[in-house]
Each structure stands twice: as structure tokens, then as C-alpha cells.
Amino acid sequence: MVQKLNGRSRDRALARKREILRSAAAAFRRRGFDGASVEDIAAGLGMTKGNLYYYFKDKREILYFCQDHSADRMIEEAERIGRLRVPADEKLRRLIGAQLRCMLDELDGAAAHLEVSALPPARLDRILAKRDRYERAMRGIVEAGVRSRVFTPCDAKLAALAILGAVNWTAKWYRPDGPLTVEQISAEFGRILVQGLLRRT
Amino acid sequence: MVQKLNGRSRDRALARKREILRSAAAAFRRRGFDGASVEDIAAGLGMTKGNLYYYFKDKREILYFCQDHSADRMIEEAERIGRLRVPADEKLRRLIGAQLRCMLDELDGAAAHLEVSALPPARLDRILAKRDRYERAMRGIVEAGVRSRVFTPCDAKLAALAILGAVNWTAKWYRPDGPLTVEQISAEFGRILVQGLLRRT
Numbered sequence: 001m002v003q004k005l006n007g008r009s010r011d012r013a014l015a016r017k018r019e020i021l022r023s024a025a026a027a028f029r030r031r032g033f034d035g036a037s038v039e040d041i042a043a044g045l046g047m048t049k050g051n052l053y054y055y056f057k058d059k060r061e062i063l064y065f066c067q068d069h070s071a072d073r074m075i076e077e078a079e080r081i082g083r084l085r086v087p088a089d090e091k092l093r094r095l096i097g098a099q100l101r102c103m104l105d106e107l108d109g110a111a112a113h114l115e116v117s118a119l120p121p122a123r124l125d126r127i128l129a130k131r132d133r134y135e136r137a138m139r140g141i142v143e144a145g146v147r148s149r150v151f152t153p154c155d156a157k158l159a160a161l162a163i164l165g166a167v168n169w170t171a172k173w174y175r176p177d178g179p180l181t182v183e184q185i186s187a188e189f190g191r192i193l194v195q196g197l198l199r200r201t
Numbered sequence: 202m203v204q205k206l207n208g209r210s211r212d213r214a215l216a217r218k219r220e221i222l223r224s225a226a227a228a229f230r231r232r233g234f235d236g237a238s239v240e241d242i243a244a245g246l247g248m249t250k251g252n253l254y255y256y257f258k259d260k261r262e263i264l265y266f267c268q269d270h271s272a273d274r275m276i277e278e279a280e281r282i283g284r285l286r287v288p289a290d291e292k293l294r295r296l297i298g299a300q301l302r303c304m305l306d307e308l309d310g311a312a313a314h315l316e317v318s319a320l321p322p323a324r325l326d327r328i329l330a331k332r333d334r335y336e337r338a339m340r341g342i343v344e345a346g347v348r349s350r351v352f353t354p355c356d357a358k359l360a361a362l363a364i365l366g367a368v369n370w371t372a373k374w375y376r377p378d379g380p381l382t383v384e385q386i387s388a389e390f391g392r393i394l395v396q397g398l399l400r401r402t
Contacts, residue, residue: 161367169366
């Protein structure tokens with residue numbers, strides 16, 4: 001019974017933490033990491049600042065969890081797509097779409113807009129290691145596509161960096177109230193960026 | 202005679218300003234805009250801080266001139282390439298190479314690594330207007346390529362943003378002492394990013 005109650009309060013605490021991350025992501029996007037205050041984040045949830053400090057030590061800890069959550073979600077998608085039984089070009093198009101949705105949606109998107117340089121070194125290293133793992137998963141799809149002769153022989157690392165750059169850069173120009181939906185961007189980027197790798201028959 | 206002397210001292214002042222921008226670019230690249238001090242920049246030239254203030258009011262003014270010089274150089278290249286009598290795919294490959302050389306070389310490259318957000322609003326607007334002009338020049342090449350049936354019909358704005366993103370992102374990962382030269386990156390990016398736009402015959 002105690003176990004069960006503990007489980008329930010753990011779930012409640014986790015749900016609360018996610019709400020805080022969502023509010024923080026919105027505040028960071030609006031005002032930038034330096035501009036957003038813990039008061040802003042708490043106020044968005046009808047919480048007091050003191051109440052928020054029960055869940056997170058400070059603003060940098062919130063930034064870390066935003067980045068960490070976003071990185072985990074992207075790695076999970078990349079590795080899931082890598083295991084699908086579809087041709088490499090289809091995997092790559094799906095991964096481009098998944099990353100765009102992850103980056104440009106409300107919660108996780110804000111993380112992409114933020115510099116990680118505000119993180120303390122040990123945490124920065126963990127986020128960078130996760131970004132590397134994501135990059136390797138994308139590169140792995142390109143390499144497999146070259147082996148299966150779907151893609152033309154290329155420098156898979158450079159190809160992955162070109163795609164990642166194009167996709168990451170959307171965080172700089174995409175506006176939720178702009179003329180293009182995330183799905184439209186995904187379709188066009190999937191076409192332009194993947195077609196350049198295809199073996200010309 | 203007075204005229205001539207004035208001309209000469211103007212040239213000398215301009216040359217000195219360029220040396221300062223070069224030293225500043227190196228200091229910004231090494232330590233970041235916040236981390237680099239005016240003393241660092243002056244020391245790199247064997248100047249005193251006071252002497253440097255004769256040419257530039259403060260560090261933000263140096264940042265502005267770095268960005269402005271880099272933007273002018275890129276616009277000049279884009280407009281020159283746009284006027285060449287070569288097919289659109291060749292223009293686009295040359296522009297990708299020109300932007301990479303401009304971004305990754307010693308002087309101008311540093312500007313690409315810097316956030317412009319430290320600039321005062323009026324100057325920020327001028328830099329952003331120049332970046333827009335560069336983006337339009339690239340988009341114009343894509344549009345002309347679609348009209349001349351070298352490229353497949355596409356959203357030229359999105360295509361230009363994909364290319365710009367891939368190229369701009371190199372500032373995040375390129376290392377002058379890394380395994381790839383700027384020319385190798387240019388060749389592979391030119392191939393991958395332009396081939397995706399070609400009309401498939």
C-alpha cells in the first residue's frame with residue numbers, strides 16, 4: 001500500500017515536472033534563456049517560485065531537462081526508424097519528418113532554439129553525447145543506404161551533417177504562425193535532401 | 202597635396218581597422234563574444250586599449266563591422282555568381298563553395314560563429330536586411346533554374362533555406378584542424394544539395 005501510494009505520488013511529481021518543462025520551454029522561446037525568469041515559468045502554471053524549486057534546483061536544471069527530454073525523444077525515433085523494414089531513402093525521409101516535428105512542436109521545439117552553453121560542463125557533455133548518438137543513427141541510415149545501393153557512394157558523415165544542418169536551421173526561421181506547416185516543410189525537405197543522395201539510374 | 206595626405210591617412214586608417222577586425226574575429230572565435238575583451242583584441246596587435254578606441258567605440262561596434270563586412274562579401278559573391286553565364290546548377294554549386302569559403306576562413310568565419318543578438322536594434326536590423334538580401338540572391342538562382350528547366354519545380358524559398366541551413370551549420374562543427382578541407386566540404390555539399398533539385402531525366 002505504501003508502495004502504491006509512493007508510485008502514485010511519483011507519477012504525480014513526474015506529471016508536474018513535465019508541466020513545468022512545458023511552461024519553461026514556452027517562456028524560453030518567448031524571452032530566451034537569459035530573459036525568462038523562474039517567476040515567469042512558475043506564473044504560467046499558477047505556482048509560486050518556492051513551489052517550483054521543490055521540483056527543480058534552478059533555471060539551468062530546467063534547461064538541462066528540456067534538452068535531455070528532447071534528445072531522448074529524437075534518439076528513440078532515430079533508432080526506431082533505423083530498425084524499420086523499409087528502404088533507406090524512406091527511412092531518411094521519415095527521420096527528417098520526425099526530427100522536424102520534434103524540433104518545431106511546442107514543448108521540445110523550444111529546446112532547439114536554445115544554446116546549450118548555459119549548462120554546467122558535466123551536463124553539457126551528456127547532452128552533446130546524446131546529440132552525437134542521434135547523429136550516428138542518422139549516419140547509419142545513410143551508410144546502410146549506400147551498402148544497399150539505394151544511395152550513391154558518398155561521405156556519409158558529411159551527408160548526415162548537411163541534413164542535420166538544414167533541419168536544425170529551421171529553428172532559426174520557422175514561425176508557428178507562418179505560411180508553412182511542419183508537414184509541408186517535412187515533405188519538401190524530405191524530397192530535396194534525400195533525392196540528392198539517390199543513386200541515379 | 203593636403204588632399205593626397207588625407208587620402209593616404211584614410212587608407213592607413215582603413216588598413217588598421219581591418220587588422221583590428223581580423224584580431225577581433227580571432228579573439229571572438231577563441232573566447233566567444235562575451236569572453237573576449239578589448240584588451241585581448243588590442244594585445245593581439247601590440248596596441249593599447251586606448252589606441253583601439255580611436256578606431257572603434259566599443260566591442261559591439263567591432264562585432265557590427267565584422268558582421269557587416271562578412272555580409273557584404275557574401276552578397277557581392279552571390280550577385281556576381283547570379284550574373285554568370287553558366288547553368289543554374291553550376292551557379293548554385295559555386296555559391297555554396299563561396300559561402301563556405303567566406304564562413305570558414307579566418308577573418309569572416311568568426312562572424313558566422315557569433316550570435317548577432319548582442320547588436321543594438323538598429324544595427325541588428327541592418328545586418329538582418331543584408332542576410333535577407335543574400336537569401337534572396339540564392340533563392341533567385343533556384344527560381345531561375347526552375348524556369349530554365351534545370352531544376353524540378355519546387356518551393357524555391359524552402360530549397361534556399363535548406364541549403365543555407367546546411368551551409369550555416371558548418372560553423373558549428375567545422376574545425377580548421379579537422380580531417381576535411383573547405384574544398385572537400387564544398388564539393389560534397391555542392392553535389393548532395395544541388396543534385397536534389399535537378400530535374401530527373
